[in-house]
Amino acid sequence: MKQKSLSQKLIASPYLLWAAIFIIVPLVFVVYYSLVDANGAFTLEYVSQIGKYKDIMLNSIWLGFVATVISLILAYPLAFIMARSNLNVQRTMMMLVMLPMWMNLLIRTYSLMILLQDTGIINSALSILHLPNVHMINTQGAVVLGMIYNYIPYMILPLYSIMSKIDNGLIEAAEDLGANKLTVLRKVILPLSMPGIASGFTMVFVPSVSTFYISKKLGGNAFALIGDVIEMQFKSSNNYNLGAALSLVLMFLILICMAVMNRFTGDDDDGGVLI
């Protein structure tokens, strides 16, 4: 038994090394930078500066939340239809969901920009049809749209994976016991797909809240999200300490959101993809 556990350790070692270098060490750096000043002395100054960015922080969380909820609303019926279709349809639909992910996030966001611009494809089309143009780029709506467009596959996949595991017999049993379609959804499918909702929620919410590229390209300079502020600290302001402090606070806020979410959906996390 001892030997077996040793060999298990050996097999696990590359992953442990990977985790140490790319996850643990950077985290330690983040924590370190956020708690020291430029001279390396301990300080809470940067962490306490968070008050200045409160609005941006809350706005980021709010937009991330809106994007996640809309993704959920859009993805849920799609995942359900996918899970209940025959295998060929399932494969095709899965392919269509995955297809955009083969392209880089930046390219996808750029193409969205081209669509939404005041002189973009949509507005040109509207002009040709003699319809009034719509200002879309550089609005919160555009940013939310960008988040949904980029991250919705991460909502669909865990939902689909958990829903395809729901035994059709359970739905029949519910119908047999007098449940109409709505009751079946509310009392059987929804509770059984909660783990999928929880992991889909996480996988869309976390990158949406911390994004900086989407908000920069689609939101313009009209407003910044917390991701943009953090990026600015590292790239232009060269204020690593403030950047690290903001990252740390953001990380805690996301963790709190996730904890609330998990409490809400129960601790049952089997079948989920991430959590």
Next chain:
Amino acid sequence: MNFVFVPVVTDEGTRPSGGSSQSVIFYAFLTFFEKPTATSKRENLNIKSSGHGEMPCRERGLLMEDNIIIALKNISKKFDDEVVLDDISLNIKDKEFITFLGPSGCGKTTTLRIIAGFLEADSGQVIFEGKDINSLPPHKRQVNTIFQRYQLFPHLNVYENVAFGLRNKKMKEKDISRKVEEMLSLVNLKGFQRRDVSSLSGGQQQRVAIARALAVEPRVLLLDEPLAALDLKLRKDMQVELKNIQKRLGITFIFVTHDQQEALSMSDTVVVMNEGKIQQIGSPIDIYNEPKNAFVADFIGESNILDGVMLDDFKAKFSGAVFQCLDKGFAVNEEVDIVIRPEDVDVVPVEKGMISGVITSNTFKGVHFEMIVDIQNFKWMIQTTDYYPVGTEIGIEIEPDAIHVMKKSKYSGLYGDYSSFSDEIEHLSDVSLEEE
């Protein structure tokens, strides 16, 4: 083929001769629970009057109006061009225990699912108390199902599972609670309310499924091989318990099984199905004693099925000898299938026997010995309580009431020879015989 056939076992004397000790106890148990009603008297009459499976028109008419709860009319169903149900018609009486019996793929579960509303028939009608319910969705039908794999809701505890159907009825919490208690005590699961369903054993899950389905007080309970997943001992117990519950609640049970023993010991009426068709409808006793064709004879119990000729009424010729029998109504010299159950053969000294043969194997089965006897190259199965060594030549005597004559059918010649103990090899040997 639209008549109902409803003899119910009410009389100790009509017990099938081949029943095991368990089924004897079971029949005694049935007798105990059977209420003497006007209908059962009429059913008793039918046992006596039903000579050959057909009954007089007057009585048939009487039975037609006799509270039929579900009628299937010319139901057909195809899956991808494969015919699963071929023109099924059947009347199901209120409060009866009816069993669809047949090998896998015979269409019995499909029939059940059509009654439940999970499947729609390609053609034909499902009539519930005189009303066509073809287009009624499952949740509006007064039938409930016990699924083979129970299908308990894993996210709900025992209480909530049983309460599921009641909540859909928008019942008051107080009434729900009372009903759930009542149901759980009916299935002997008192005190299990808060238990997680995944923590229950198979038998307990089964009971929860029964309680859940019965809580909504269905008129008809559909049971799709509900005992298949249980071990033998538990299965026997549940058979008795299910029958008990059915008698106590007085509702119709439609039971699907491939286990002929289960079908015989539980049912008022057995519907034998094969290849999407109803082969025979009748009481367990009729099905066993008067099988309609070689398939039924072979599927229900052990049987020697021989080629024979009806020389005249009450006179059958097979295995090179002429036998007295109780069957009539065949054409003179009509070729027929003869069924003789292994337990109905009397072993006598060679010189006293009507025919004779040599024992080729003998297996001890506990209650009896099971011998394979070669009589004119046909391997008979004969059960006896006396021991005869292999190689002995024995004489055989068959009483007239032990001989059952059937019309030739497409199943003739496929079954009934005991050349081998194994079904597979039996099948192979049949094939090789055909090739010769």
